[in-house]
Amino acid sequence: MPCAPPTQRGTMIGKGYTRRKSLVALAGAAAGFLVMAPARKARAAVQKLFTSTGAPKGYDPTQHKWLMAINIERCIGCGLCVEACKKENHVPPQPTYFRTWIERYIIKKPRPGQAAVQGETVVDSPNGGAGGFPPCEIPREEILKAFYVPKLCNLCEHSPCTQSCPVGATFDTPDGAVLVDPKYCIGCGFCIQACPYGCRYFNPYTRTADKCSLCYHRITRGLRPACVEVCPAEARLFGDLKNMGPDDPIAKLVRTNKLHTLKPHLGTEPRVLYAGLDKEVR
Amino acid sequence: MDAELTNLVYYVPPHVDGYVYPNEQNLLWSTLIVVYPYITGLVAGAFIMASLVRVFKVKALEPVYRLSMLTSLAFLLCAPLPLLFHLGHPERCLQIMMTPHLSSPMAMFGFVYAWYMMAVLLLELWFDYRRDFVAWSANVRGLRGILYRILTLGVHDVSEQALRLDDRMGKIISLVGIPSAFLLHGYVGFIFGSIKANPWWGNVLMPIIFIFSAIVSGISLCVLMYLLLNWARRQAQDINCLDAMGKFLFYALVVDASLEALDWIHRLYAAEESIHILKSLAAGRLFYTLLVGQVCLGTAVPLVILGGLQLFSRHVVPQVRQHLYTLSAALILFGVLAMRWNVVIGGQLFSKSLRGFTTYKMELAGHEGWLMSIALLVLPFIILGVLVKLFLPQKSPVTRTETGAAVSQAA
Numbered sequence: 001m002p003c004a005p006p007t008q009r010g011t012m013i014g015k016g017y018t019r020r021k022s023l024v025a026l027a028g029a030a031a032g033f034l035v036m037a038p039a040r041k042a043r044a045a046v047q048k049l050f051t052s053t054g055a056p057k058g059y060d061p062t063q064h065k066w067l068m069a070i071n072i073e074r075c076i077g078c079g080l081c082v083e084a085c086k087k088e089n090h091v092p093p094q095p096t097y098f099r100t101w102i103e104r105y106i107i108k109k110p111r112p113g114q115a116a117v118q119g120e121t122v123v124d125s126p127n128g129g130a131g132g133f134p135p136c137e138i139p140r141e142e143i144l145k146a147f148y149v150p151k152l153c154n155l156c157e158h159s160p161c162t163q164s165c166p167v168g169a170t171f172d173t174p175d176g177a178v179l180v181d182p183k184y185c186i187g188c189g190f191c192i193q194a195c196p197y198g199c200r201y202f203n204p205y206t207r208t209a210d211k212c213s214l215c216y217h218r219i220t221r222g223l224r225p226a227c228v229e230v231c232p233a234e235a236r237l238f239g240d241l242k243n244m245g246p247d248d249p250i251a252k253l254v255r256t257n258k259l260h261t262l263k264p265h266l267g268t269e270p271r272v273l274y275a276g277l278d279k280e281v282r
Numbered sequence: 283m284d285a286e287l288t289n290l291v292y293y294v295p296p297h298v299d300g301y302v303y304p305n306e307q308n309l310l311w312s313t314l315i316v317v318y319p320y321i322t323g324l325v326a327g328a329f330i331m332a333s334l335v336r337v338f339k340v341k342a343l344e345p346v347y348r349l350s351m352l353t354s355l356a357f358l359l360c361a362p363l364p365l366l367f368h369l370g371h372p373e374r375c376l377q378i379m380m381t382p383h384l385s386s387p388m389a390m391f392g393f394v395y396a397w398y399m400m401a402v403l404l405l406e407l408w409f410d411y412r413r414d415f416v417a418w419s420a421n422v423r424g425l426r427g428i429l430y431r432i433l434t435l436g437v438h439d440v441s442e443q444a445l446r447l448d449d450r451m452g453k454i455i456s457l458v459g460i461p462s463a464f465l466l467h468g469y470v471g472f473i474f475g476s477i478k479a480n481p482w483w484g485n486v487l488m489p490i491i492f493i494f495s496a497i498v499s500g501i502s503l504c505v506l507m508y509l510l511l512n513w514a515r516r517q518a519q520d521i522n523c524l525d526a527m528g529k530f531l532f533y534a535l536v537v538d539a540s541l542e543a544l545d546w547i548h549r550l551y552a553a554e555e556s557i558h559i560l561k562s563l564a565a566g567r568l569f570y571t572l573l574v575g576q577v578c579l580g581t582a583v584p585l586v587i588l589g590g591l592q593l594f595s596r597h598v599v600p601q602v603r604q605h606l607y608t609l610s611a612a613l614i615l616f617g618v619l620a621m622r623w624n625v626v627i628g629g630q631l632f633s634k635s636l637r638g639f640t641t642y643k644m645e646l647a648g649h650e651g652w653l654m655s656i657a658l659l660v661l662p663f664i665i666l667g668v669l670v671k672l673f674l675p676q677k678s679p680v681t682r683t684e685t686g687a688a689v690s691q692a693a
Contacts, residue, residue: 188369
């Protein structure tokens with residue numbers, strides 16, 4: 001670039017090209033150059049984090065917001081979802097570790113003379129409902145109504161587990177999943193105590209907290225979570241709030257049903273919605 | 283123990299009454315987490331006891347000042363161990379300090395602990411002991427002499443001006459130390475109090491209940507340690523000192539019992555959704571530890587004994603008074619341990635579905651077993667023994683009273 005004549009240079013200075021400004025610009029450029037390398041590293045670390053969650057390269061979590069809806073009327077308690085989840089996610093086989101499970105609610109008729117709309121509520125979940133439920137021991141004539149309730153991570157908007165993790169090993173992804181980094185978790189169990197829904201467990205093999213990941217390795221590849229995939233009754237619906245058309249099964253469910261969430265008084269704002277939820281379900 | 287043995291042969295599922303979420307059947311936090319707030323409470327309580335001398339100038343308690351400080355230090359050194367052993371990955375423990383997640387109360391542990399140990403306890407002890415370190419480093423030979431010389435940190439100035447500064451610094455640190463001790467144990471209470479998922483824990487009173495139970499347990503421990511030390515050294519018990527400790531123990535116990543009663547009164551009156559399961563918990567699974575251990579033996583009996591001694595102290599001979607203080611302190615220590623058990627284990631015995639109970643199968647030998655917990659409870663006493671041997675010799679060259687007197691004379 002040819003050097004400007006002295007008069008022109010004078011006008012340029014007059015327009016604000018002072019030495020101070022030039023130095024500031026130069027310092028800015030230098031700072032930018034210095035920051036670029038750590039910024040690249042940080043970006044790579046974030047990308048690596050998402051790859052460690054099971055997401056494929058190129059998956060953009062900001063373009064999705066996953067949610068789950070459960071139609072209680074449709075659940076038949078077959079337990080396929082529980083089995084699929086255990087297989088897909090290598091959940092420990094013992095009957096005290098579940099990422100998802102099914103509860104059976106049997107509400108008895110009120111006793112004669114008992115001025116109540118319903119009698120005692122009996123809840124069970126043998127082996128989390130895997131393999132289906134054994135026949136009910138309560139005589140049929142005593143039963144007012146019965147239903148199954150699938151349970152899983154409630155995808156809280158304000159998740160107490162994330163809030164309580166002392167090292168940030170549990171984190172909310174931008175697309176709405178709540179994940180655990182097993183390589184960073186110290187295994188204190190505080191998040192397990194903080195989850196109001198009993199959805200977390202201490203994995204005895206990894207010695208870290210473990211939970212439903214919404215099958216993150218599947219959903220980030222355009223697949224549905226294993227439990228949704230195998231549900232024969234379409235009781236579990238999975239959707240993306242940021243890409244939801246009017247014909248989406250969840251959109252239809254929302255239009256045609258009264259929806260509820262579990263333990264709303266705790267302010268966790270779950271994104272697992274239940275259609276046809278009874279007040280007995282906690 | 284039976285379950286532990288049978289588990290070697292085949293898996294015994296925990297006994298469940300009603301319905302609990304499948305993931306809740308096995309208790310996650312065991313005796314180690316019972317021991318953790320117990321030890322931390324003793325640290326805070328023993329320090330508060332010491333600050334009664336420093337800050338509130340309770341002359342009668344002078345003989346127990348240094349012992350309380352050393353007790354506090356011995357237990358503080360062991361305070362993080364139960365937490366550490368309980369972690370699934372103890373090798374990752376430093377992450378709590380390197381990358382703390384600031385919204386988690388547990389993330390504050392490292393900082394609160396470090397602050398309390400470095401900025402409060404060690405510093406106050408150093409300023410208090412500096413004159414003795416200088417004297418001992420000149421008189422004592424061998425390894426102990428080297429240790430004392432190291433502990434002087436190269437400062438051998440024992441001029442009046444320097445001693446006055448020591449005293450002033452000690453006072454300032456004590457002043458800072460009281461809120462720090464409250465912070466240390468209030469924070470432990472907050473770890474439980476902040477869990478809104480659990481109605482037995484999630485309670486705004488929890489930190490303050492923890493603080494006061496810490497104070498009573500700390501004072502009780504100092505009473506017992508003082509009695510034990512004098513007995514071991516065949517020294518006469520200072521009944522004035524014991525009376526003063528008994529008085530403060532009584533006051534703290536009244537506040538502690540009132541707070542716990544208030545907690546229950548509030549729960550019963552508000553009668554929220556969880557009250558049925560909590561009542562069943564208290565009357566069933568926790569009957570022996572809560573109603574018998576914590577309420578009757580750990581609170582009511584010592585309250586009656588200590589209250590009676592406040593009223594009829596003159597009519598009771600010192601020998602009997604001493605025995606009654608011993609009994610009360612032992613009962614309170616047992617009661618506070620029961621309280622920690624009731625909070626930690628009790629809070630996991632019922633389901634968050636509020637529909638049933640599980641059982642706690644206590645391990646014997648595992649790293650969460652009760653042998654480990656007992657070892658961790660005994661360890662601070664061993665450390666205290668060493669500390670007393672090193673820093674509380676029978677014929678102390680200079681006691682705090684003398685230092686104080688020398689300083690006041692100089693002033």
